[in-house]
Amino acid sequence: MQPESESPKPLLIYDGDCSLCLRCVDYGRSLTGDAVAYRAYQQVAGKLPQIPIERFRAAAQFVDRDGSISSGAEAIFRALSYAPGWKWLLWLYVHVPLFAGISERVYAWVARHRNGLSRLLGLH
Template identity: 35%
Template structure:
């Protein structure tokens, strides 16, 4: 694993709801990370794939460990410090982590229906404009 200066938050830049959610986080949470749409990220260098990045938001910590979904959001909040830290820690401890995972999957699976959702959110990752094709 490669050590990096800052953690990286990877999200689906083709999804309007995802982009709006990330902008909200950047505005209201002191995000101490590089924030990048997976369509423009060096996914190999981050230790992940386009398929995983299209499925869930990812948090790549400074040591290169990859977390996804609700776990990724919990780690982002923990890293933000202050009152966000407590929320992030609570989100990652059972049984709250189980509920957070269920809510995350419900929202992620229905993101095209969420405010800001677009038709691109509905397409399978391989069919989205600008999505890197898997290497053979």
């Protein structure tokens, strides 16, 4: 097993063409600092053939240090778990099925409407 310092950083992959996504990534980066790498799927999709392009287009993807992949709300909570004081969201997601279900539904709705929400919020 590699020492943690030699392990790759966890990676959150997002839609680089989405203004709302970019704003959320900026906020996430401000919380996690250098603990998490952030890349647009348009930059990395070809390097990660195990993730179909449809999954990148539908939701954020998170590749953890061990290579495990999560998507949607779970991806966001896993990324935020690397920020001081934010691990509780992942704990709720993992241990409270109702929280996980609601989180994924809200995430899916926002993801489907992200371009309209970007315009509505004046982020274009």
